[in-house]
Amino acid sequence: MGMSYRRYLAGARVYGCSNCRTHLATIHSMVSRAFNGQHGRAYLFDDVVNVIEGEPSDRQMTTGNHTVRDIYCCKCGVILGWKYDKAYDPQQKYKEGKFILERSLLVDVQ
Numbered sequence: 842m843g844m845s846y847r848r849y850l851a852g853a854r855v856y857g858c859s860n861c862r863t864h865l866a867t868i869h870s871m872v873s874r875a876f877n878g879q880h881g882r883a884y885l886f887d888d889v890v891n892v893i894e895g896e897p898s899d900r901q902m903t904t905g906n907h908t909v910r911d912i913y914c915c916k917c918g919v920i921l922g923w924k925y926d927k928a929y930d931p932q933q934k935y936k937e938g939k940f941i942l943e944r945s946l947l948v949d950v951q
């Protein structure tokens with residue numbers, strides 16, 4: 842991918858891309874561990890860095906219909922999870938603007 846500028850995170854625990862170790866998120870921005878991704882367990886984060894967002898698409902999930910964007914590692918291009926643009930169910934609105942990262946695609950870098 843053509844992006845050379847990357848941000849580095851510091852903190853008690855930093856999660857990175859399991860493929861290239863680019864920093865993605867810290868434990869402080871984690872909202873929940875109780876999510877499921879395409880490859881098993883997944884985490885919900887308030888804030889994620891060093892990702893590229895794809896085009897929005899509507900996806901039917903167990904918790905209803907959502908508009909989401911796949912998110913890609915800015916260095917190696919691996920799909921890491923998705924971002925919630927919109928939740929149609931009022932009870933799911935808290936997810937809007939937040940990010941899912943697949944646990945199996947993360948590595949502890951710090």
Ligand SMILES: [Zn+2]
Pocket residue numbers: 858859860861862863914915916917918919
């Ligand atoms: Zn990567």
